Amino acid sequence: MPQTQILPTQASTMAPQVDALYFFLVALTAFFTLLISAFVVYAAIKYRRRSPDEVGKAIHGNLKLEITWTVIPLVIVLFIFGWSARLFFTMARPPAQTLDIYAVGKQWMWKFQHPDGHAEVNELHVPVGTSVRLTMTSQDVIHDVYIPDFRVKADVLPGQYTHLWFRATKPGRYHLFCAEYCGTNHSGMGGWVFVMERADYQKWLAGSAGQGTMAQAGERLFKDLSCITCHREDTTGRGPTLVGLYGRAVNLDNGGSVEADEVYLRESIVNPRAKLVSGFQPIMPTFQGLVSEEGLLQLIEYIKSLKALPSNATGAPAAPVQAPAGPGKK
């Protein structure tokens, strides 16, 4: 039987930081619980009723005391808020350089796709010391990717993308749970995250070379669905060119602008009229229901691969996926 623990393993850069705040809160809880309990016990004994008709001393209140015990908790909670908010900003914002992996949840399994085309089910292999960013969606109901030993969790929603990032610090095998109730086999919808040394990760990637990269699969879809008819490499198409689009600000016909991230790209495929690019006609049909969630992710990975270099226009570089160097040391 596995070892019973009191605290979860710290296996990501986030874990010790979350634990530090947790320990502070535990100490605070213990302190106030004991302090007030001790006072209550002391008062109950000291002021116990000694004769049946005894009454308490008529004390109506004390303004100074009331203010004190309003202000002290207020200061304490504002301090915790500040601490937690700072940490949450780090959690919510992935570093600039990340290894992007895609996740699709469905009742009751997880599918992960690596950019090099590797797909895995209920298992996720990641290199140690690398910032990994998951782009996630669901095919049916709401799910939630939860890796307790990394102290990260995010809901996975149907019809849109959510993100989660982590940087694992310790090679090993960690639980992956679905944390949002999703029906019959909710508790079976999980698996393992394998954190590997970078060299082992490269070996693992090379070990089972698949049917090409995600971007290549996306390019095939791009042709099969005739996207290429309108979205050309140059600016002669009826639709805007997609070269160099990812990460750029796009001007919309309503005068606004939006960053071309995964969420925007997905929306523009399944609901093209939601945000119209300035200067183009709303002629694109919806692809809702025509492309699977995996297919959408492949298309997006293809679009992301269309860097603003002419040589890239004919196909995604089948560059071996390297663990990006990560955004510097902490």
Place this chain on the structure above:
Amino acid sequence: MDTAATPHSNYLTDGYGIKSWLLTKDHKRIGLLYLISVSAFFVLGAVFAGLIRLELLTPAGDLVESDTYNKIFTMHGVIMVFFFLIPAIPSILGNFLVPLMIGAKDLAFPRINLLSWYVYTIGGLFTLWALVNGGVDTGWTFYTPYSSAFSNSNVALVVVGIFINGFSSILTGLNFIVTIHKMRAPGMTWFRLPLFIWAHYATALIMVLGTPVIAITLVMVGAERLLHLGIFDPKLGGDPVLFQHLFWFYSHPAVYIMILPAMGVMSELVAAFSRKRIFGYEVVAFSSLAIAVVGFLVWGHHMFVSSQSVYAAMAFSLLSFLVAIPSAIKVFNWSATLYKGSISFEAPMIYVFGFIGLFLIGGLTGLFLAAVAVDVHVTDTYFVVAHFHYIMVGGTIMMYLGGLHFWWPKIFGKMYHQGMARVSAVVIFIGFNLTFFPQFIVGYLGMPRRYHSYPPEFQLWNVLSSAGAAILAVGYAMPTFYLIYSLVKGERAPANPWGAKGLEWETTSPPPTHNFDTTPVVTEPAYNYVK
């Protein structure tokens, strides 16, 4: 009203037939009707809880099928939240005591009061029907699109049941508000009201303002399920997270519907068993209103991992920290009331000590969840399960039982066995902590809630929790026996067995049908204990 009470008759002896109960307009009798229905639902909800703890004794899901387990925890939640915790104190104790405490003959709308009980019971029967017909498996939170498009269980029936039941809350809230405004006895000014009344006033505001939101939200779930209107399901063009906003806009304040009346009972008990005015009466009164108002602005803290924007999360986090302050103030004031009091240790006071313990842990662990960075890790785990059981179950049950023991002599005119009652309060406190404290640990370790099977390294904590549940069951069963026994063999209760202040203690036990032989005139503040 019905019949003129003779000086020696009381509301219990004023008519014996079944009709005299089912058609009664007496708030005290309606309170007892609620006592019977609510207790029945509590027993049912507790049986489901027992099954959950039995299944979780072992890591493998080996007692029942997953589908069955999912239905069990759903029914546990639905019944305990909507049919026990929300109505328990307001509909039973509140119904009985609000008119008595303010010196009124009845609530403002006695017929509406009776209607509220029928509405509650019909809503409950709908829910039971759904249960007998195969149950529902969405969790008590009914998250979409699972509930609206995927679940194959009786979602629509249960939703109808809860929808109907909601009107009972609204009607009770309305009745309390009007009664407290219009029916106070001469001299009963706002700042002479018992704090129980202030707490129920704040609760009634939430019931009237919040319940319609959950009602219409559940109608939308039903409409999407049956008519395929695209509201929440993205396949139909809806937004699944919209449901969560609407649901928690009611369901977070609903926690205050449960705990504010408990706080009201707490103030009464602390004052009575310290024979002392509550320290900082006005502050305690206004903190109830503050909780009611700010409680409407924190719903987003249930959704920190639901794709909410970073800044929305920050705002909800800050407001959630702020709502903790009035609760903290109340705890300080209750504790300070003990100072230089004359403290006695009858059973209701043992429940008071238990309440302080559970409320402290429940309240302080709320800070963990308001801190977004920690919440990300513990939300949807057993840490949350432990937290909300401590606060809304521990807090509410301790004060529901404490209040029931305190006013039992008034309600039935009989005394129960003090020793047994003290022991049961201690057993419940121990059982409760053993059940739920290990869940904090296993939650921080990462065990998600609503799991039928779980990794074996979590077993020890689950076994401890299940053992605690067994003790808790004994603790809950004990009052059932000695309280019922007291009705048969109990000593006759005097008008004021505890030497407590308050108009309800000035009339006979049990009170006459119209509560007071002559309308009381109030000339002193609440809790005016003087020799």
